[in-house]
Amino acid sequence: MLAFINKNLEDIRKMISLFYGPRYNRKELAECFHNWRKSVGRDPIEKDNIIFDGSRSQNSVFSKQWRWVMVQAVLWLIISFKFRFSPVINLMAFFTILNQFINNILIISKDKRQMFNTIITQEILSTKSFSLLLWETLDGLDSENNDSVNIDKMDYAPDCEWTDISLKLVHNKFDKSLPLIQINIGHESSELFHPSLLGLVNSSDIKKQNSSLMILKLFGRHNNFIFDGHNSQKKSIEKKIQALVKTIIIYFGDRDISPIVQNEITGSWDCFINIIDTTDSWYQIEKERDQDINNLLLEWVPLEDELERVDQAAESYKMKGYEW
Structure with missing residues (x-):
């Protein structure tokens, strides 16, 4: 039970870290990645930190939808104080807004990670350069x-x-x-x-x-x-x-x-x-580089965990609360 709670707390901490913390431009992120790539041990903890820093630093178009969640919350508070509704209606309104809030966070997180995946993929493929x-x-x-x-x-x-x-x-x-x-x-x-x-x-x-x-x-x-x-x-x-x-x-x-x-x-x-x-010394060097590129792509942008492309129009429609 304790392990389950700790895991959920860690997931929440990681989720929060995608929204709050220092932000970096692409040049700084690329430098951090290549320093990690050329390091001897390739510390997995440092890798995770780069992923979180890189994802946090992306500007998702869905971040603008926060105002709709706030509008829903304010309207619900005003109406609930002005009119007397049954507890069931208030509970339904609360869970509806909560659902919009959670959905908003998940979509923004996915979009940020997808944007960072695009950047890191380009950086990995750039190492294929002969020069x-x-x-x-x-x-x-x-x-x-x-x-x-x-x-x-x-x-x-x-x-x-x-x-x-x-x-x-x-x-x-x-x-x-x-x-x-x-x-x-x-x-x-x-x-x-x-x-x-x-x-x-x-x-x-x-x-x-x-x-x-x-x-x-x-x-x-x-x-x-x-x-x-x-x-x-x-x-x-x-x-x-x-x-x-x-x-x-x-x-x-x-x-x-x-x-x-x-x-x-x-x-x-x-x-x-x-x-x-x-x-065949140089051939072996080229072969090792190609293998390293494949390994990096699997580690940083794993296909089995690859996020589906977000339909921005559809998600924006849902996040504004039109479906409820």
Whole structure:
């Protein structure tokens, strides 16, 4: 019995929280959601708080119907004091107004949640963006001081064109994030070597990959790509790509053209070196992101609990009390 009472009190508290409390704009709600999404634990309590804050912050068109409930209540009080009605009539009037009051609250709550569901669905689907995936994947891979790993100038195969060179990324059984690398030029192949030999590791921890290695994995999946972001993000991505270009030139020597160039018209980044990623690293990243999007949609907008679209005209008619 006590558990039943506590559950009902909690439901009432949640219902009240949809109407009273701080309100946030869409930018603030989106920031809270993405901070939660990128957090390690993804606290379910924080998730519930975001849902309540987001639902409360929506302006439902049905909120305007409160005045009709108030008008009914005032009229009932005036008439009940001025005229003597039987207790049965007064009781019927009371329950009629109470029904309108409860119906109003439920409809507004559903509409607010539905509006927030639309917003959160758009935010979840926005994470499918390739540019956002690239930005979040590269974030934090480089050391804070952004120093590069010192590598020896090799001038490996200086007479070959960039298109004659292939870099093969091979599975490393000791560390999946750091694939072994093999250089292939024509029919000649080098031995497998650790990516640190090419400076493709974090300068503060050689057991961690840096953004240059991740970009190589990206080119192993896509021959070219376009990064859409604001100017500071584009400059940051360009800086990381130029760091990879510098590493390649140090090892293979300079050519008349850069190994990675950006198309001035389309803005697409193209790599002339053939990258063969047998580990399918970037494919796995894309696959994990798609799975995460599906899970987020099920958690935040579950289909079995999805609210039916509210017929605003019909509900407005009922909430004004015309049916009684």
